[in-house]
Amino acid sequence: MRICWITISLVLLTSAPLSIYSEQRHLVNMTLVQNATAQGAGNLPAYHLDRGFGTGARNWLLQFEGGGWCNDIESCLERSKTRRGSTRYMSKWEIFSGILSNNASLNPDFYNWNRVKLRYCDGASFAGDSMFRNETARLYFRGQRIWKAIILDLLPKGLNGADKALLSGCSAGGLATFLHCDNFTKLLPKNASVKCLSDAGFFLDVRDVSLQHSARLFYENLIVLQGAEQILNKNCTSSRYYPNQCFFPQYALPYIKTPYFILNSAYDVYQFHHNLVPPSTDLRGHWKQCKLNPASCNQNQLIILQGCFRFEMLRALLFFYEYSRKGGLFINSCFAHCQSESQDTWFAPDSPRVHNKTIAESVGDWYFERKITREVDCPYPCDSTCHNLIP
Numbered sequence: 001m002r003i004c005w006i007t008i009s010l011v012l013l014t015s016a017p018l019s020i021y022s023e024q025r026h027l028v029n030m031t032l033v034q035n036a037t038a039q040g041a042g043n044l045p046a047y048h049l050d051r052g053f054g055t056g057a058r059n060w061l062l063q064f065e066g067g068g069w070c071n072d073i074e075s076c077l078e079r080s081k082t083r084r085g086s087t088r089y090m091s092k093w094e095i096f097s098g099i100l101s102n103n104a105s106l107n108p109d110f111y112n113w114n115r116v117k118l119r120y121c122d123g124a125s126f127a128g129d130s131m132f133r134n135e136t137a138r139l140y141f142r143g144q145r146i147w148k149a150i151i152l153d154l155l156p157k158g159l160n161g162a163d164k165a166l167l168s169g170c171s172a173g174g175l176a177t178f179l180h181c182d183n184f185t186k187l188l189p190k191n192a193s194v195k196c197l198s199d200a201g202f203f204l205d206v207r208d209v210s211l212q213h214s215a216r217l218f219y220e221n222l223i224v225l226q227g228a229e230q231i232l233n234k235n236c237t238s239s240r241y242y243p244n245q246c247f248f249p250q251y252a253l254p255y256i257k258t259p260y261f262i263l264n265s266a267y268d269v270y271q272f273h274h275n276l277v278p279p280s281t282d283l284r285g286h287w288k289q290c291k292l293n294p295a296s297c298n299q300n301q302l303i304i305l306q307g308c309f310r311f312e313m314l315r316a317l318l319f320f321y322e323y324s325r326k327g328g329l330f331i332n333s334c335f336a337h338c339q340s341e342s343q344d345t346w347f348a349p350d351s352p353r354v355h356n357k358t359i360a361e362s363v364g365d366w367y368f369e370r371k372i373t374r375e376v377d378c379p380y381p382c383d384s385t386c387h388n389l390i391p
Contacts, residue, residue, distance in 0.1 A: 026050075026102055027093045028117070036149035045146040046087040046119040048094045049157070050102060056112030059164040062154075062184075063100060064173030065120040066200075066338060071222035073132060076123055076139055085121050098346035099168065099360070106343055109364035110166070114158060118150055118173070123226070125176040127247075130227030141226035147180060151187060164193045166367060170338040171270065174201020178249045178256065179231055185258045195259040195367055198249065199340040202264045203271060205248040206312050208281050209304060215275040220244045250316035261328035261366050261373075262317065263359060266310040267294070267380060269337040269390055276309055292390060294335050294380060306379055314376070321374055328366030330359055333377040334386035345387050353385045 028048040036045050052059060067084045070076035079085035100115045101107035122128050122143030132139040151159070159165075167184045169177045181196040188194050208214045223229055223244050229237075235255040237243035245251050253260070277287045290297035297305065313331070320327050332339075332354050339345035339359055345352055347360035354362070354375040366373040377383055 026096045028096050030087075030090070030092045030094070030119070031153075032087065033149045033153045036146070036153075043086050043088065043121060043140070045121075045149045046090065047150050047154070048096070048117045048119075049154075050096055050100070050115045052112050052114035054112050056110070056114070058158070058162060059110075059113040060116065060154075060159050060162045061099065061110050061113045061166045061168065062116045062118060063341070064118050064126065064167075064169030064176040066169065066171030066173040067120045068123070068172055069125065069218075069222055070123040071218055071225055073137075073139070073225075076132075076141075076225070077137055079123050080139060083121075085123065087119060087121055090119055090121075097343045098341040099363075100341065101343065101346075106347060107360065108347070109360065109367065113164075113166075116154065118147075118169075120173060122146055124222055124228050125172045125179060127176070127179050127223075127228040127231045128226030129230065130225070132225070143226070143228075144231055147176075151184075155187070159188070162188050162192045162194075166195055166197060168197040168199065168340065169201060170199045170341055171201060174198035174338075175203055175247075175249060177201060178252050179247075181256050181258045181260065182233075195261065196256070197261045197263065197340070197363060199263045200265065200268055200270065200336075200338045202249045202262055202268075202313065202317075204275065204309075204312055204316060205245060205250060206271075206275060206309065208275060209277050209287075210281040212281075214278050214280070215271075216245070216248075219247045223247055253320060259326035259328075260320075260324070261330075261363055262320070263330045263340060263363070264313070265334050265336045265339070266313055266331050266377065267305060267333060267335045269335050272305070272309065272335070273391075276304070294388065302380075310379060321376070328362070328373040329375060330354060330362045330373070331376045332386065333380045333383045335380075335388040335390055336386070337389065339387075342389075345389075350385070350387075352383070352387055354383075 028050045030046050033045045070079045083089040102111050104111045124143050126143040126147040128141030128143040130141045167177050177196045177198045185194045232246040233252050233255045236246035236252050290301045332352050347358050351358045354377045362373045365371040
């Protein structure tokens with residue numbers, strides 16, 4: 001494997017916020033979109049809406065739920081029998097915390113907005129639009145129609161009069177923001193301030209440790225099966241030899257017009273475990289201990305993580321970092337996946353920090369244009385504020 005290196009001189013300062021926070025469980029009930037069947041959405045789409053108040057009553061934050069993907073009939077059929085594939089099996093109440101919290105001390109910039117969690121059940125980041133049928137099974141891949149049905153339900157509830165809006169998402173939901181960001185902007189008033197945020201959704205088109213494009217093959221099969229080609233950015237697909245690569249955020253990002261914030265770990269745990277070192281490449285378990293505890297990684301493994309993973313992420317973001325006038329970044333060195341929905345990592349006394357700024361402070365400064373926010377952490381293991389969240 002080729003060895004990659006990048007040098008970024010950064011100073012990391014750490015301190016705790018002055019105020020003390022206490023987390024509270026805030027449960028929000030599910031809303032089913034009853035008329036979605038007429039729009040061909042398959043199962044009834046669902047979302048959880050917590051109404052805004054005060055100065056935030058006309059502002060909206062939408063959060064795509066994450067939950068992986070399926071890219072063949074077997075895995076999608078299995079998924080359809082779980083909460084990842086049907087609203088019938090989902091919890092009817094969801095805890096709103098982190099970026100979804102309604103507590104000003106826990107979520108200072110967005111606490112009084114209308115906050116919506118979009119439930120995820122299509123297995124293609126709300127991108128599919130096809131159907132499979134044989135003698136024994138029928139599968140609907142209707143992510144695009146689910147997205148449309150939810151939006152059409154929310155528009156008359158106040159979204160059509162939004163002053164400010166933020167489309168966000170975690171993991172597969174973070175990837176969905178890349179696919180739907182500009183479309184979302186077009187649906188809202190022209191004078192609205194609309195921006196997008198991806199949390200742990202910057203999935204890389206990177207070779208695995210066996211030098212195979214396993215991630216690329218996975219997504220290509222997903223796109224073909226679920227009929228996601230039509231949602232890919234047309235400017236991206238027409239400019240590249242391999243159009244399906246436009247499912248990867250690094251290729252779609254340059255063509256997105258809406259202001260964008262990318263929150264990601266440079267050692268994203270999901271990508272580390274599934275794309276960089278998928279189980280098929282480590283049958284003898286050489287990476288097992290390293291996956292469980294980064295401190296157990298040997299020198300060669302650290303070279304791969306530092307060089308050919310962290311480097312590839314920073315290289316993919318270099319143009320955005322240098323030239324995006326309205327873009328924001330928070331790339332930390334924690335072994336984690338999704339950091340905006342958990343109070344511990346979003347905004348708390350011991351939350352992860354880069355340049356003495358929490359994730360919540362960085363996102364807020366970017367959205368409200370208080371400061372330019374492009375925070376890139378020093379390489380592992382320099383960051384003592386990390387919450388290493390390893391499944």
